[in-house]
Amino acid sequence: MVDAANDVGSSTDTEDIEMLSRVISFDEVVKTSIETFRNTFGAEPELAACAPGRVNLIGEHIDYNDGFVLPMALQLGTVIVGRRNGTDSTCDVVTCSDSIQEGTKRAQFDSSTIAKGSPKWLNYVKGVMFHFRQPVPGFDAVIHTNVPVGSGLSSSAALEVATLTFLEQLTGKPVPSMADGAKMCQRAEHTFANVPCGIMDQLIALGGRADHALLIDCRNAGIQ
Numbered sequence: 001m002v003d004a005a006n007d008v009g010s011s012t013d014t015e016d017i018e019m020l021s022r023v024i025s026f027d028e029v030v031k032t033s034i035e036t037f038r039n040t041f042g043a044e045p046e047l048a049a050c051a052p053g054r055v056n057l058i059g060e061h062i063d064y065n066d067g068f069v070l071p072m073a074l075q076l077g078t079v080i081v082g083r084r085n086g087t088d089s090t091c092d093v094v095t096c097s098d099s100i101q102e103g104t105k106r107a108q109f110d111s112s113t114i115a116k117g118s119p120k121w122l123n124y125v126k127g128v129m130f131h132f133r134q135p136v137p138g139f140d141a142v143i144h145t146n147v148p149v150g151s152g153l154s155s156s157a158a159l160e161v162a163t164l165t166f167l168e169q170l171t172g173k174p175v176p177s178m179a180d181g182a183k184m185c186q187r188a189e190h191t192f193a194n195v196p197c198g199i200m201d202q203l204i205a206l207g208g209r210a211d212h213a214l215l216i217d218c219r220n221a222g223i224q
Contacts, residue, residue, distance in 0.1 A: 024146050026077060033081045033144040036096055040106075041140045045081035047169045051161035051205040052077040053147035054154045063198025063218040070215050071200055073208025078145035078158040080166045087138030088112070095121060096144040111136040116192045124156055127192025128163040131184045134173050141166065156193065157201030160185035164206075178206050179221040 024032075030048075037045045052073040059069030085092065089112040095105050104119040114130045116123045125143075129136055143162075147155040164181055168174045175181040182202035189195045189202075199221055204214050207223055216223050 023076065023148060026075065026079075026146060029077070029079050029144045029146050030081075032096055033079050033142050036094060036144070037081050037140070037142040040094055040142065041083075041085075041092075043083065043140075045142070046083040047166060048079065048081045049162045049165035049169060050077045050079045051158045051165065052208055053158050054201060054204045054208065056200065057213055059200075063200035063216070064196065065198075066219045068215065068217055069200045070213050071204040071208075072213040073204055073210075074147070074153060076145075076147045076153065078143065078147060078155065078162045080141055080143050080162045082139050082141030082166065082170070084170065085138045085140045089136070090138040091136075092140045093122060093125060094142045096142065097121070097149065099149040111138065120193075121159075123192040124159045124188065125163045127188025128160050128185055129167065130192065131187045132164070132167050132171075132175075134167075134171055136167060136171060139170055154201040154205065156189060156195070157185065157197075157205045160188055161202060161205035178203070178223070181206055182221060 034045060053076045054071045054073050056069060056071045059067055063069050089110045091111050092108045100121055107119055107122050111129060114126050116126060145155060147153050147158050149155045164185055182199055185202040186197060186199050189197050199218055200216055203216050203221060203223060207214055214223055
C-alpha cells in the first residue's frame with residue numbers, strides 16, 4: 001500500500017527537480033537578452049542592469065514586522081538590456097520569460113503618464129519608474145531572468161531592483177542610498193503590484209555579495 005503523504009512528497013520533489021532542471025544559466029540569460037534586443041529593435045543595447053534572487057536563512061515573515069532577517073543572494077538573476085530610443089517618453093519593453101503568455105510579452109507605454117494596468121508583469125517596472133520621481137526618457141529594453149517565478153526566490157524584487165539600476169544608468173541620476181532604493185522598490189510593489197511586502201527582498205537584491213549573507217535590521221533598513 002502506498003503511503004499518501006510519501007506519495008505527495010515524492011510528487012513535490014519531482015516537480016522541484018524538474019523546475020531546477022529547466023533553469024538556464026545566467027550566461028544564457030545575458031546572451032538571449034542581447035540577441036532578442038538585436039532582433040527586436042535592430043540595434044545593439046547600450047545599457048545593462050541585473051539583480052539577484054534570494055533565499056532567506058533566518059527570519060521568515062519577520063521583515064514586515066520590524067525584526068531581523070538573514071537572506072543570501074543567489075547566482076540566479078534578472079537582466080535588463082536597453083538603450084534610449086530618441087523619443088521623449090515612449091517606452092517599448094519586451095520580456096523573454098517563459099512564464100509569460102505569448103501575446104503579452106511586449107508592451108509600450110508613456111513614461112510621462114505612468115499607470116498600472118496590463119500586462120501585469122510590466123507593473124513592477126512601471127511602479128519603480130513612478131516612484132523614481134525623475135523624468136525618464138523614451139527607451140527600448142529587453143528583460144530576461146532565470147529566477148523561477150512563483151518559487152519563493154524573490155523574482156519580483158529582482159525585477160524591481162534591476163529596473164532601478166537600469167533607470168539610474170539611463171538617466172544618470174543615482175538614488176541617494178541603498179536604503180532609499182530598497183524603499184522605492186518596496187513602494188512600487190505595494191502600489192503597482194498590490195503586494196504588502198517587507199523590505200528584505202529589495203535590500204538583499206541591492207546589497208547582496210557573493211558568498212555572504214546579509215543581516216538586516218528591518219526597523220531601520222540597517223545592514224551588516
